[in-house]
Amino acid sequence: MRKAMKGNVSLIAGSIMVSITFALLILSFIWTPYDPLAVNPEDSFAGVSMRHILGADKIGRDILSQIIVGSRVTLFVAALAVTVAMTLGVSAGILIAVASRRYQSPMIYAVNIALAFPAALLAIILAAVYGASTITAVTAIGLATAAAVAQVTRRTAHGILASDYVLAAHASGASTWRIIRKHVMPNLRASLLIQASAAVSVSVLAESSLSYLGLGTPPPAPSWGRMLAGSQQYLFVNPLLAIWPGIAIVIVVLGFNLVGDGVREVFDPTLRRSDS
Amino acid sequence: MSLLEVRDLTISFGSKKVVDCISFTLEKGARIGLIGESGSGKSMTSLAIMGLLPDTATISGSITFEGQELIGLSDREHSRLRGNRIGMVFQEPLTALNPLMRIGKQIAGPLMIHKGSSLKEGLKKALELCTKVGLPDPDRILRAYPHQLSGGQRQRIGLAIALACEPALLIADEPTTALDVTVQREVLNLINALVDKEGSSLIFVTHDLPVVSAMTENVAVMQLGKIVENASVASLFHEPAHEYSRRLISAARLAEDSFSGKGGQL
Numbered sequence A: 001m002r003k004a005m006k007g008n009v010s011l012i013a014g015s016i017m018v019s020i021t022f023a024l025l026i027l028s029f030i031w032t033p034y035d036p037l038a039v040n041p042e043d044s045f046a047g048v049s050m051r052h053i054l055g056a057d058k059i060g061r062d063i064l065s066q067i068i069v070g071s072r073v074t075l076f077v078a079a080l081a082v083t084v085a086m087t088l089g090v091s092a093g094i095l096i097a098v099a100s101r102r103y104q105s106p107m108i109y110a111v112n113i114a115l116a117f118p119a120a121l122l123a124i125i126l127a128a129v130y131g132a133s134t135i136t137a138v139t140a141i142g143l144a145t146a147a148a149v150a151q152v153t154r155r156t157a158h159g160i161l162a163s164d165y166v167l168a169a170h171a172s173g174a175s176t177w178r179i180i181r182k183h184v185m186p187n188l189r190a191s192l193l194i195q196a197s198a199a200v201s202v203s204v205l206a207e208s209s210l211s212y213l214g215l216g217t218p219p220p221a222p223s224w225g226r227m228l229a230g231s232q233q234y235l236f237v238n239p240l241l242a243i244w245p246g247i248a249i250v251i252v253v254l255g256f257n258l259v260g261d262g263v264r265e266v267f268d269p270t271l272r273r274s275d276s
Numbered sequence B: 001m002s003l004l005e006v007r008d009l010t011i012s013f014g015s016k017k018v019v020d021c022i023s024f025t026l027e028k029g030a031r032i033g034l035i036g037e038s039g040s041g042k043s044m045t046s047l048a049i050m051g052l053l054p055d056t057a058t059i060s061g062s063i064t065f066e067g068q069e070l071i072g073l074s075d076r077e078h079s080r081l082r083g084n085r086i087g088m089v090f091q092e093p094l095t096a097l098n099p100l101m102r103i104g105k106q107i108a109g110p111l112m113i114h115k116g117s118s119l120k121e122g123l124k125k126a127l128e129l130c131t132k133v134g135l136p137d138p139d140r141i142l143r144a145y146p147h148q149l150s151g152g153q154r155q156r157i158g159l160a161i162a163l164a165c166e167p168a169l170l171i172a173d174e175p176t177t178a179l180d181v182t183v184q185r186e187v188l189n190l191i192n193a194l195v196d197k198e199g200s201s202l203i204f205v206t207h208d209l210p211v212v213s214a215m216t217e218n219v220a221v222m223q224l225g226k227i228v229e230n231a232s233v234a235s236l237f238h239e240p241a242h243e244y245s246r247r248l249i250s251a252a253r254l255a256e257d258s259f260s261g262k263g264g265q266l
Ligand SMILES: Nc1ncnc2c1ncn2[C@@H]1O[C@H](COP(=O)(O)OP(=O)(O)O)[C@@H](O)[C@H]1O
Pocket: B013, B018, B036, B037, B038, B039, B040, B041, B042, B043, B044, B045, B054, B056
């Protein structure tokens, strides 16, 4: 790992940002300056001070405490959504890649339709039917991201299946299932890592947007997206209220994106050769 | 009964015939060379026997192997022969190996698939196979990844994989084209020795006449999907019947002349 890190700016910067986020998550279970939900009318719109390090919102709730606890919803939804997206997307992508040509094009078509379907629309539909909740947000984000994962996985798997070593494996009598397990999956690994980290970014962003739109985890559980939505009325009076959750979101999204880039660098086949 | 009997084999992509009504037979323990310039349909013929044509290809005619008709055989049944009764060595020894799998596992593959070996048994057999194909320090080789080996070593691995289950037929599709001339010589000698020892039949595919003359007594000359001449190597050299064969020979002579200054390989 240390060797992989060396000189890999994206991986280093990304790892630091991701670590900050996880540190917040762990901290949220141990200590927060205040109860994030405690209302203190006398602290309404308190500025940055020793009392409230990041200030307080309209009803005097401590911003730092809300940011710390808000990491739970964000990371919980992202983790679940990415699990759903990777499981569905990777299975679908591989299935399509190995399917006979006759079934391939309708399935590719179906993925393309799913791709055109934004997470927000799906979330609105699900929220309308089941009521907005963490589960509807996870489902909407997971399904929408799965389509993108399926698309990339199919393309990568297709390239692997067309390789000489898969032909050679067939020539050794390997079954399709064996080829998937022993040849396709290991050679997909780099691509999957990159996709997973990108999927985390997308999911965090999507979760924030859905919370912002009131389609995510319902109040009072603090969430960065909803903090952003709540601060919008006071944007000109009190811009800091929007900036703090904004920074938090940017750190997670950028962090996972950079990690993805860094991983890409590590797995670049032109760099791999040199380790012999 | 012949080991392999190919009758009127035709392979097309759409309306384009890439193999055009070819026939040949191969007795048990016998060898045949398939020679022809690039694109003449040699690989398609080999892949048809393996049942590994691209699924856009259409195939007709008949291929019987050990008395069993292979055309129209289900993929599942065909895969019982592949790597087991019929082994194949490929042209590119690097790309034909999985870059992320250790050599030992790759050699053990066919044994685990066809002989029900455990990984441990497969690796033990792989060690023997490494020695058999003349690789020094087999313990290290089994733990290595393909990119850590030289081209010649990789092709020896390819041979070890193809011969793991002691096939009745070995198909070598330009096995030395990607190798240096000196390494080429070693690998050819190895194939010769192993095929003799195992008593396998051999289909040796090449575009290089001097190479085929080192490997087989009989050759089928292919041009544009057709077999234009079927002869022994000796008679092909002395009295080529077909214009195309004559061209192949003069090309070979030319190459030999330009080599002879450096000691003349093969
Ligand atoms: N998947 C494919 N689709 C269409 N044509 C193909 C395909 N694969 C090979 N061909 C054509 O088949 C012909 C014979 O190819 P091949 O058997 O590989 O020749 P070679 O004698 O060099 O091994 C070539 O003209 C090639 O262009």
